[in-house]
Structure formats: structure tokens, C-alpha cells
Amino acid sequence: MLGETGPEWLSEEVKTGTTIIAIEFNGGVVLGSDSRVSAGASVVNRVMNKLSPLHDKIYCALSGSAADAQTIAEMVNYQLDVHSIEIGEDPQVRSAATLVRNISYKYKEELSAHLIVAGWDRRDGGQVFATLNGLLTRQPFAVGGSGSSYVYGFVDAEYRRGMSKEECQQFVVNTLSLAMNRDGSSGGVAYIVTIDEHSTEEKVVLGNNLPTFFDQ
Template sequence: QREVSTGTTIMAVEFDGGVVMGADSRTTTGAYIANRVTDKLTPIHDRIFCCRSGSAADTQAIADAVTYQLGFHSIELDEAPLVQTAASLFRDMCYRYREELMAGIIVAGWDRRRGGQVYTVPVGGMLTRQPVSV
């Protein structure tokens, strides 16, 4: 019998005071385990994080670009960015480059306007807000 690989497991859940996020830590290349201790949770801003699945190179590049854009946005507004703004930036990038990227992202965090929020950006660049995303 062969072991069944289910791929990456990432999740985020809204609750009254914020969000909880989690991910597995294994990176694979086919049947080969390339890294057993990968961090798939990436900080985007002080209270906004993303869970990454798909191509590690693609998701890291997208997260870096969104972090950079959101940092400038925060400076322009002179306040912390909204979670929805971060999620929209991920959506825009994933949709614009949907033919080249293999990236599924969960964006979650807390802001003063809407509290804890979870947004899903699957491969292809759609954006949905859900209380739970797996």
C-alpha cells in the first residue's frame, strides 16, 4: 500500500475576538519531502497574515508584493490597513496572473472596522469572505 498525500492543509477560523490560523509544515516535490518544517503562515502587516498553498515560489512572491503594497498604503493613510484591503490585493494579483501562478491563499486578521475576518483566494483569483476556511 502507498501512503495517500492530501497536499497542503491550511485553515483559518473567525471568533469573537479575532481569528485563529493554522497550517501543516511539510513541503513536497512529488513524492519527495523537500522540507518538514516550512512556515506556511506569513505576516503581511501587524494584524494581518496569510496561509499559503500551491507553488512555494509563487506564494512567497505574491505575499512579498502584497506586503510591500500594503505597507505603502498604510503609510499613505497613516493608519493600519483593513484586512479586506489586503485580501483584495491578493485577489488582484492572483487573478491578473492566473495563467502563470499556482497559488491558493487564505488571508486573515483583525482590524478596528470589522474585527476578525477570514478571506479565501483560491487558484484563479476569486475572493470570498467566510467565517471558516480550510
């Protein structure tokens, strides 16, 4: 029987825990995340999509406090829509990443979130930006979240420049699978978004279809 205060997880901050990743290929980007959301030791959502659209061809991957990360994404989505109307064309990926960086830094005492921003624009093609503590850096790939510490060795060893779109998609799936096997805060399904000049493709890979490296 529950006490008057209710279950312990109700008083815990809801966090995405998570593993997030984004990588550039020639002509676009691939983003990926797991789907587990936890509050303390309890899993409160097994299938949250942590890849949030900021504009038609710009997405962000969320980690940290679920509410804080979603709030930042919604603020940037609104500001990018206004910016796009003002300039009469689609916004640049760097503009989206700069907005995320500015909001995250301005409210660093109130908000606890880390977002990776990635997408495609006509000026610079596919781009990945890491935003953290006021920093904004473009990188060929970026990983984040609690599961990232388990896969840095893997991504450093397996990444190579010039990978095709299909190779980058497999790289993202493999990285997420490894993190979800090792990190107790990562799990569920894998969400994948592939963006290039012609399309934005969303895909879900169920847990039983993820590759396993431990039976080989």
C-alpha cells in the same frame, strides 16, 4: 550513484502540498497550517512555516507552488506597507485580501497558488477571506490545500458559531491533525497564529503533541 541529471526531485516543482485553515472568533482569528513541502514524491522541507505576515495583524496561509505563494505574500506585504503609510493607519483585512485576489487573478497563467487571508482591523474585527480564481469571499472559516478534502466532513460537523478563542485554537489543531494523518502531502509540525486587537501570538505544536483520533 546519481546520473548526470541529478535526483528526480530537483526537476520537480516545489509545492507546499499542505493543509491550511483559518477561523473567526468574536474578536479575532486563528490561522493554522502543517509544515511539509514536497517536490514530486520527495519531502524537501519538513518544517516550513506557511503562515506569512502581510502586516502586523494580517496574515495569510499559503498553498500551491511554494515559490509562487511566497512571491504573492511578499508583493502584498510591500504594497500594504506603502498603503499604510499613505493612509496613516493600519490597513483593513479586506484590502489585503483584495490585493491577494488581484495579483492571483492577474497572473493566473503564471502563478499556481491559493492563499487564505485572515486578520483583525478596527472597522470589522476578525475576518477570514478565501481567494481563488478571481473570487473573494468572507467566510466564518476556510480550509485549503491537498489535505482539505480529507477534513471537510469534520469541519462541517464540528464547527459552530460563537466558539471562544480557545475553542477555535483547538478546532484548528484538531483539523490539522486529522489532515496530517490522512494526506501524504501534509505533515511535520502545526503552526498556529492567533490575532486579536491586543496581540499576534505565534505557536508551534510538535508532531508528537498533536491529538490522535485513531487510538480511541
